[in-house]
Amino acid sequence: MNMTATLKSDITPQGADYETVRQVIELITEDYRDQPSLEDIAARLKQPPTQLQKTFTRWAGLSPKAFLQAVTLDHAKRLLRQESMPLLETSIEIGLSGPGRLHDLFVTHEAMSPGEWKARGAGLTIRYGFHPSPFGQALVMATERGLAGLAFADDGNEQACLDDMTCRWPNATYVRDQEATAPYAARIFDPGRWRPEEPLRIVLIGSDFQVRVWQALLRIPMGKAVTYSDIAGELGQPTASRAVGAAVGRNPISFVVPCHRALGKSGALTGYHWGLTRKRAMLGWEAGKA
DNA sequence: TCTGATACCCGCT
């Protein structure tokens, strides 16, 4: 590993912080109308304000207040307005050379053939493991060809999370293998290891339409967002926004395929398979790294 | 403005 990676590795977020952060996010979004102060929040979580501030900032790179700013409707609208349509088409060229994508996670993707998709994972061996992440317990799934699945669970929900993922490819063989999946987790959640020279290999297993939607998501740089209808337009089917939403929701490699960067046209977050709080957390966390 | 209800959209099961 090179110098850059080593130097930056100490910003690796600590998985244990997420539970605290999750509660803070829930509080500030529930009560966003009356803008709770740090003291209010700390009191309700029964923690000293200074420690809470420290935990939160270590996790997000932003103070709770700045974070709140970053996940408001206004801010979301600004993300969308910046460059909605041209963004998807040009971001690859811009991104590889320009600063806009300097901190983004680079991936190379390949899609499974329609035949492989219909086989529902038959003949495929999928290794999986749970690892702490900035967004709770992360379930990592990988095939020989690369990362195939990434999901999230709150503590205690791991089994439901695993079931959710395994039934997507019911005919695959599943092997618990923490050792095989740990390197993926370590790399995905450490922005210091995101480098274009060594892109992360991922495998997209889904229907043709779904794969096209996921590929469009991959072109949204960190710190930007698009709407479901933007993606529909990109695919040449401007009225298919609802179908796009459904496909986005079935994204098996969440976070890496940045489905959290798809928002409603109003700027509302509208939904997230692993919980809206987590979507908010991802957007805020990225705001702190960008 | 903001919130609900309604109508239409489209790929997947």
Add this chain to the structure above:
DNA sequence: AGCGGGTATCAGA
């Protein structure tokens, strides 16, 4: 046939 991580439009608050 029916269900969504949608969207535009319109009626009441």
